[in-house]
Amino acid sequence: MSSHLTPLHEAVARLDSLWSDAGETEDFTRAQLVEANDALGAMRRLIDALHVEIAAGIARESRPELGPESLAKQQGFRGAAQLIATTSGTSAGDATRLVKVGEATAPRRDLLGERLPAKYPAIQKAIAAGGLHTTAAALIIALLDRARLTSDISRIDEAERLLVDKAGSLSLDDVRKLIARAEAWLDPDGVAPRDAEARARRSLTMFERDGALHLNAVFDIESAAPIRAAITGWVSSAFGARKDAVDPDAPDADHRSVAMLQADALSSICAHTLGCDNRAPALAGATVVVRVNLEDLMAGTGSGTVDGADRPISIAAVRRMAASGGVIPCVLDSAGEILDWGREKRLFTKAQRMALAERDGGCAMCGLPPEMTKAHHIAWWQRDAGPTDLSNGVLLCESCHHRIHDNGWEIRIDGAGAASRVWFIPPPYVDPARTPRLGGLARYTLAA
Template sequence: MTEHLVPLHDAIDRVDAAWAGAGDATHLDRGRLLAANDALGVLRRLVEALQSEVSAEIAHESRVELGPESLARQQGYRNAAQLIATTTGTSAGDASRLVKVGEATAARTDLIGDRLPAKYPALQERLACGQLGVQAAALLIGLLDRLRLKVDRARIDEAEALLADQSIGMSLDDVRRLMTRVEAHLDPDGVEPKQDEVRARRSLTMFERDGALHVNGVFDIEAGAPIRAAIGGYVNAAFGARKEAVDPDAPDADHRTVAQLQADALSEFCAHLLGCESERPALAGATVVVRVDLGDLTEGTGFGTVDGSDQPVSIAAVRRMAASGGVIPCVLDSDGEILDWGRERRLFTRPQKLALVERDGGCAMCGLPPAITKVHHIAWWQRDAGPTDLDNGILLCETCHHRIHDNGWDIRIDGTGIRARVWFIPPPYVDPARTPRLGGLARYTLAA
């Protein structure tokens, strides 16, 4: 067997072992379902990696300068992408992505024929062992290619190695979040031009159709932050009132969907602004928090972030927002209110939650935005006599809070303050080795 294909055959053996004796997936118990899912995930990534390798070589044999000798043309196709898309049943875009990844991770030769390492060797290594998928690799290659025009080679190589390691086990959505933060970190000067480009595309259109008013809007992060905070606060208040309802099944009970609540929120806000006599809508936790490093704010460098958004904002935008009403500027490393209350208070304070958002980014386990999380004691207040201190607090949504307490998960905090790292330790029946899983914003921050 070709050594190059050993990981693929190993993955097939793992699928066979998980499926042994079963007719179909309905005959697999939970443990074997998870084993089959993991093995199939590795198998899929390995097959995609091999397909990208083959696709890059097909593209090489189909290059324009070959003319009629082009492999694609000989097979009756316009180009390599059309050949690959047709024969694999994918789109031209998918085929182009396979070629792009294959070319960026294949070994190269110089002008005299000597063999050179791949353009991105760390990504190639992760692809070859099935730890990284082609879609994630394509995203990372696109980022690294953009940064090569602005950042020196040494930093690109360092970023590639760290991104390749940190992307293992991430969903594509999480990879995109990681990329957004890394790009802003490596190229802070590029944040404002990109922000200006998005701002130039802002729009709000309204038209009537089928007896309804249709409203479509596109906003930059700076302009959209108060909109999201106000509407989110209205929705949270509505859900809070629903939980406290005496009879949730009563005919007049509130059964509106989230989309309906958001529509009602916009309507009520506009009516209130026009001088409507109705009371001001309740807003639960409707606050815009913009965060920035003190050194960056002072020197006018770097970038800031807005709670609930993955997109960075420029220092100029931070200063504008900090001067606006209803926005809390959270400047790190500056003197502020006391963050540790020991056993004097049971409930965490607002400044403590603002600090924990900097560490956890929202729900430390699933990543939901800060507005729908609460601060929970890691060492319980009553059972463990846990203090109401920053290092004993963690932001969790209600679902993850119950998941941790009901299913035997443990939480570990390494370090102190907002730079600490949060780890979730699964119970033995989930992972016999109880390997810690990184949580909080550290998942999306490069750690050298």
């Protein structure tokens, strides 16, 4: 057996053992289902890793300078990506991704033919070990390639290491959030031009068809922040009312979907604006929070972030938003209110919630925005005599709060202040080693 294929054979052996023990999938225990899913995930990553190497080889043998001797042309295809897409049944986009990742992680040679390391060795190592999916690798490589135009090589190398370390434990959607923040970290001067481009693309079109009004909208982050906050706050209020309903199964009970609620939110807010009588619609305390480092604010450099938005915004946009009504500027590392109350108060204050939102970014477990969360005591107020302090608080949505308490998860806060981190510790039946899982905004922050 080739050592190159050993990890793949081990993953196949795990699956073979599971099916040998259980027979049919429907007879799998919950533990076996989880183990099978893990093994299949490992197999997929390892197969893609092998495919990446083969794609790099096909691309190398199909380079344009070979002319009629190109492997792809000899096989009847325009190029390497078309050959791979057609013969493996993937899309042209997937094949192109395999080629790009393969070329970025394959060993290179200098002009004298001496062997050189891969362009991105940390990514290559993570892919080969099955710890990083090639789609996530492609996103990281695309970012690092862009950053080469504006950042020095040491910064690129550090970003590669940090991104690989974080991305291996994230879903693809979360990797995209990480990439958005990493781009601002790598190229802070590029945030303002990207803001301007996004603002220039903003649009809202309306047309009537089949008895309904259709809206198509695209907003930049700055313009979208109050829209998102108002609609999300309205929907949160509606969900709260639904939860408090006496009989949720009554004929007139509220069974609207989230999409319906969002449409009704927009209609209600606009109707309120047209006939404003100084009574604001219920928005569950919706506000727009813009965060910025004090040094960046003073120097006019760097970037800031907006609750609920993945991509950072420029300092100019931060200043404009901070001057608007309904927007709370949160300047970090400056003097503020007392944030720890011990046993003097049971409920977390608004200032404490803002500090928790700065650390957690919303639900610390699933990432829902802050207005859809509540501040919870980790050590319970009454049962455990837990204090109302930041080190004992965490933002959780209703679903994650119940999931944690009902299924034996634990929460740990490490550090203090801006350096604190939230960790979720699974119960033994989920992970016998009880390996902590990072939560909150730290998942998407590029820091050593």
